Amino acid sequence: MQTLIAVIIIFGLIVAIHEWGHLYFAKKMGILCREFAIGFGPKLYSKKKNETLYTIRLFPIGGFVRMAGEDPETVQIKPGYEIGLTFNDQDKVKEIIVNNKAKHPEAKVVSVERIDLEHQLKIDAYGDEEEGLQTYEIDPKADLIVDEERNQIAPWDRQFGSKKPWQKAVAIFAGPFMNFVLAIVLFIGYGFIDGVPVPEVGQVAETSPAEEVGLQNGDTILALDGQEMSDWREVQEYIQNSPDEAIAFSIERDSSVETISITPTAVYHEPWDRDIGQIGIIPERDHGVLLVIQNSFIQTYEVVELIFDVLSLIFTGEFSIDMLAGPVGIYDVTGDVVALGYEMLFLWAGMLSVNIGIVNLLPIPALDGGRLVFIGIEAIRGKPLDPNKEGMAHFVGFALLMLLVLMVTWNDITRLFL
Known part of the structure; x- marks a missing residue:
């Protein structure tokens, strides 16, 4: 039950923020927004405020903002009626x-x-x-x-189609953009709760390489093999890339600087399929406001970089459907995250928000990225494409995406339960 509640809250928040981005910026561009919906299917709740109907629908698998001009606007009222x-x-x-x-x-x-x-x-x-x-x-x-x-x-000047390409692009890009904003906010929340790791020893594990050479709590790591270390990520990466290789640690202790040689133990890391170095220390964590905010941007960038690293495997032939997770896989991982502590949900939700932002920007019809491509073509041509042809492209793209979701979901089920 805890996992189900966590999934509903996380996806509800991510979808709501994404669609709110579309709604807010579309209105700023002068577009009439008829409906703001969370979910699809029959309405469970609806309330109209100003010009927009706000609805919650039965199936919590996304949402939409219905802008004027995207559907036929009026019934045909003919002479004599x-x-x-x-x-x-x-x-x-x-x-x-x-x-x-x-x-x-x-x-x-x-x-x-x-x-x-x-x-x-x-x-x-x-x-x-x-x-x-x-x-x-x-x-x-x-x-x-x-x-x-x-x-x-909806007078013509309030319809989506009447707007300039840059105005349309703003309304469409705003959804994924707000996913990145949400991720930064969630990473900031996690940082204030858990702190940001810094290159200072917080705890030394017993019988570890660090304990054997006398590394102590409170030691600040200044450099490794003469290379200055500005943050914990650099320290961690250097150690992991040096299994069974002696490293000269320049540390500050009691206002004095000394050098200690430590040889990281080689430990096999299954996801990377290689040995990594470990010395047995846990870093100190800092809750400083500026550091937390700065770190949230770094975390967002790192998730984006990781996603593009995975997507690049498509072009090398190394990509596998096992690298994707559907609703079932995400539900399973969310359960593991809940077991680690509710503060970890901030981190997990932020990563999911970045993922959804990136996926929506892929140049695939039916996604925001596909719509941006068509808007770009309109800007180059000086006129929009045939609405019927564009609509068909989006329909085909949506059908293929649904097929992919079914394949990934079935793969999740077979991996977890069969």
């Missing part, structure tokens, strides 16, 4: 009622001659015989009510 109109204080149309006009006795019924809900925002229609043809101005935030379902109209 009777509709109901209500007006605001400025005598502009605030509601256009299609069907069920009897439920709106206050509405004025007219017969449409011409209607433009995107550009001119006007209706030419016949009312009473005495009035003849009348022109009615439409409020830019008027509602179109079809079979009692209410939707705000």
